[in-house]
Amino acid sequence: MSFDVGVGRCIEITDLSVTVKLDSVMVHKWFPSEPWRRPGTSLLQFDRKLCSTERPPQLDQEIYVNADALRRKATGSLDLDGSGASCTLVDLRAILDGVNPMPSPPPKAKSSPRR
Secondary structure, X not given: OOOEEEEEEEEEEOOOEEEEEOOHXXXXXXXXXXXXXXXXXXXXXXXXXXXXXXXXXXXXXXXXXXXHHHHOOOEEEEEOOOOOOXXXXXXXXXXXXXXXOOOOOOOXXXXXXXX
């Protein structure tokens, strides 16, 4: 089942990649022992091909990635402090940890014409 996952607010889009400001919850998926940080401190850069086709990336908007694309081996560069000084290669499949998509709504029953 394919669905999109929001990962953070977009701060940069290039032909090859996107960069997003992450919430501490997302950072905690890779570094559970790290102290919580102010939201938007950590930056994640990853391949633009992972972005949702239903909700293409836009600057200063939430970035959505396709869950099917994340299930394959996908990596990104995480700048924990947001300083650009050091970046860590992370497995983006961790984004899906604990994510359970909501089921599609059932089809509406057809109503019979009134007489």
